[in-house]
Amino acid sequence: MFFSRNSKYTLEDLKKTIRSFTHVSDSDMEFGLKFFKKETFKKGTFLLKPNHYIHDFYFVKQGCISYYTIEEGTTRVMEFFTEGYFFTDLYAFIEQTPSETYLEATEDSIVYSISKTDQQKVYDHSHQLERFGRLSMQRTFVINFQRINQLRNLSNQERYLQLLEKRPTLLQRVPQYLIASYLGITPVGLSKIRKRLSEKK
């Protein structure tokens, strides 16, 4: 109900991203890519809502998918998936449990998707692509690990500045109160930080 499907697109960017991790032969690549479907999501539509199962693994071709929970009325943004990101609600995807999260297109978005079953077929068929799977997990691990250390070691202001530096367009693309949530602070807190910074300059 959420989306419309249509396939047969170039997938060049996806192919390129996969090969940035490890060598994959043309035949294995072809085998893998044929399972991907192109999907488009209008701004404000959902790829996933709580209490639903998630069957697909995604790659962002264009747009922005916000990954968040709502607990006691408070939105908590865990990630903004933009161009080139692989994503899913990994916990629910792995365990095949009902999700507790939202995946919302906060911009008009185009993604490629592959079902868990098909992904398993791909990994069974291709050692090279299983390796890609391992390495992309490893990459994500490193990124998350750096994020953990940032959260523990940097002040909110420092984290805001790092975000500005690393993902400069995000603040133009996403409302500020969601950025605040992503940083783990209140909108008021972020506003204060911005004021403090603008006064310093």
Place this chain on the structure above:
Amino acid sequence: MFFSRNSKYTLEDLKKTIRSFTHVSDSDMEFGLKFFKKETFKKGTFLLKPNHYIHDFYFVKQGCISYYTIEEGTTRVMEFFTEGYFFTDLYAFIEQTPSETYLEATEDSIVYSISKTDQQKVYDHSHQLERFGRLSMQRTFVINFQRINQLRNLSNQERYLQLLEKRPTLLQRVPQYLIASYLGITPVGLSKIRKRLSEKK
């Protein structure tokens, strides 16, 4: 210089842990395990210090390895690796760059190690073990992700209580100022939290 080596041990616990992730045939398992070496580290000795390369991937059989940096004189503990943990300084290991971290045995410890080269051999030889590699990365991903959300969403007091619950023995095994560092607070801060909690009861 840091350690002494000797091999031929049962490795039963390592085998069991690997098989908790995915099926691995006896022959693949045998092939993989023969690369692991048993190493022992006395309390206070180092598996890794800054500006050294790390060549090995580890599994903790017994003991506790603290993974930390020292920045501007401040120790920042990133993880305590205890029984059943796989670990290495992943960033330096992957990129083969000089490490910026310490891996210190904060208890007398026994670990199994495999070199990066040998690990690559194992992955090249066995699709099943490559899958184990992917799945164990995935597991670590989920754990780290939960940790990120805890850091963003919970108060220091709540995180301390969660740590007490999830790893209750850790506080007996590790000095409190390292626990504080792991939680991202000062020893004084942790002491205050403990006082507040003991008064509440």
Place this chain on the structure above:
DNA sequence: ATATCTTATTAAACTAGTTTAATAAATACA
């Protein structure tokens, strides 16, 4: 056992955040 060194607690002053509420600015839409 005593002295030494490390670790933990406490106190006091301070700071960067919080909450709640009001206001201002920006955006959407009818």
Place this chain on the structure above:
DNA sequence: TGTATTTATTAAACTAGTTTAATAAGATAT
């Protein structure tokens, strides 16, 4: 275009942490 709604800022009172420094308690070694 004007009005309604959403988003961002500001203010005020508060809170959970910080830093520095002193003290107490615990562990180690001679």
